[in-house]
Amino acid sequence: MRLLDPFSVVLMAALMCAVMSLVLFGARRSFPAEMRGIGYWSAALAVQVFSVICFALRGTLPDIAVLPLANVLFVIGNGLSVIGLQRFYGVDPGWKMLGGAAAFSLAGMVYYLQVAPDYAARVFWMALPMTLLNGTLLYLVLRHGRRKLATWFFGTLIAVNTVLMAVRGVMAITHGEAMVDVARPGLFQSFYLAATALQPALLSVGFLMVANERLRRILERRSASDPLTGVLNRRGFGDAYAREVARMARMRQRSRSLALLSVDLDFFKKINDRFGHAEGDRVLVSVAQMIGSALRESDVLARFGGEEFIVLLPDTDLKRALAVALRVQRLLRDASAGDLPSCTASIGVAVQTDADEELDALLCRADEALYRAKENGRDRIETWRAAA
Ligand SMILES: Nc1nc2c(ncn2[C@@H]2O[C@H](COP(=O)(O)OP(=O)(O)OP(=O)(O)O)[C@@H](O)[C@H]2O)c(=O)[nH]1
Numbered sequence: 001m002r003l004l005d006p007f008s009v010v011l012m013a014a015l016m017c018a019v020m021s022l023v024l025f026g027a028r029r030s031f032p033a034e035m036r037g038i039g040y041w042s043a044a045l046a047v048q049v050f051s052v053i054c055f056a057l058r059g060t061l062p063d064i065a066v067l068p069l070a071n072v073l074f075v076i077g078n079g080l081s082v083i084g085l086q087r088f089y090g091v092d093p094g095w096k097m098l099g100g101a102a103a104f105s106l107a108g109m110v111y112y113l114q115v116a117p118d119y120a121a122r123v124f125w126m127a128l129p130m131t132l133l134n135g136t137l138l139y140l141v142l143r144h145g146r147r148k149l150a151t152w153f154f155g156t157l158i159a160v161n162t163v164l165m166a167v168r169g170v171m172a173i174t175h176g177e178a179m180v181d182v183a184r185p186g187l188f189q190s191f192y193l194a195a196t197a198l199q200p201a202l203l204s205v206g207f208l209m210v211a212n213e214r215l216r217r218i219l220e221r222r223s224a225s226d227p228l229t230g231v232l233n234r235r236g237f238g239d240a241y242a243r244e245v246a247r248m249a250r251m252r253q254r255s256r257s258l259a260l261l262s263v264d265l266d267f268f269k270k271i272n273d274r275f276g277h278a279e280g281d282r283v284l285v286s287v288a289q290m291i292g293s294a295l296r297e298s299d300v301l302a303r304f305g306g307e308e309f310i311v312l313l314p315d316t317d318l319k320r321a322l323a324v325a326l327r328v329q330r331l332l333r334d335a336s337a338g339d340l341p342s343c344t345a346s347i348g349v350a351v352q353t354d355a356d357e358e359l360d361a362l363l364c365r366a367d368e369a370l371y372r373a374k375e376n377g378r379d380r381i382e383t384w385r386a387a388a
């Protein structure tokens with residue numbers, strides 16, 4: 001029973017590969033530089049187009065001129081997908097595996113075409129590197145992919161493909177040439193033909209879905225952080241604060257409290273004026289690191305702009321908040337021996353015990369305390385006190 005015409009299927013496959021290759025090549029520029037591997041995925045598809053062209057020349061040119069090349073290009077195409085995914089996940093690219101798989105397939109193809117012609121043996125031989133490469137793709141997704149819908153879709157496609165490659169290899173040995181020759185009619189042959197034709201384009205869609213998911217996370221992170229120091233910005237801090245207050249409300253314990261430190265560098269304008277803006281930037285980066293080193297994992301550090309940092313201390317009362325503020329103050333003083341210009345900070349401390357209080361009100365109270373620290377001579381810590 002012939003379900004599919006091999007030539008038409010192969011032609012459609014080549015066209016899909018070519019289009020997807022162009023799509024990925026164009027898309028690669030719209031992704032941030034830290035997202036790597038997309039260019040390799042595009043190259044992988046382009047190589048597979050050439051592989052299909054070689055397969056299509058079968059009959060026009062002698063088998064020995066086209067089949068080894070077509071198969072090796074198919075292996076290289078799949079190998080480049082592996083390299084692309086390795087780079088995408090930040091894993092060292094396995095060039096040796098790609099080279100080894102290509103050499104292995106070339107040797108087998110030439111041997112089973114020229115020396116001991118055997119179609120079934122060729123299919124089995126080719127199934128080995130293809131199963132290895134697709135199995136590596138699957139391993140990479142399982143090991144490094146985030147458990148998201150896009151990853152499940154991508155992983156399932158790769159798993160189906162890997163199983164198909166392995167099954168075809170086994171069937172070549174157990175059932176012989178008639179069962180695995182795609183030029184012959186048959187259900188399995190047609191299924192294999194359709195699946196391998198769709199595979200490169202479908203896998204690329206899966207890869208693009210995973211890449212988009214990564215892009216979404218990167219943009220989300222960027223929109224929540226301060227580009228200079230890498231700590232949270234006002235937006236990110238607002239989200240972290242809202243999460244903390246919601247947690248506080250859930251606990252329904254009146255004794256629970258959180259604290260806020262408003263840390264403002266003293267006479268920072270002088271540092272800029274004397275050493276230049278770039279040096280001022282370096283001081284801000286180093287101050288952010290210093291404050292961060294004085295905090296617990298659960299504490300939240302942010303820079304809203306300028307030379308003011310805000311610290312959120314969950315589950316913290318006034319006494320502990322003052323201890324943290326003191327630690328920050330000491331760290332800044334001690335750092336004056338380093339290569340960067342030294343600076344001190346004034347710190348305002350406010351504590352929140354009511355989960356219904358708004359962030360702006362808490363910030364206002366911390367700022368009032370900060371203002372007093374500035375007024376009273378700077379390089380000081382003041383706590384918010386209700387007006388008498
Ligand atoms: N290098 C650098 N400087 C910044 C940045 N943002 C704000 N500034 C500078 O920080 C300085 C803040 O100056 P002021 O508000 O007068 O405060 P100050 O000099 O620290 O004085 P007090 O806060 O009163 O102790 C200004 O010179 C701003 O240009 C930044 O991202 N990088």
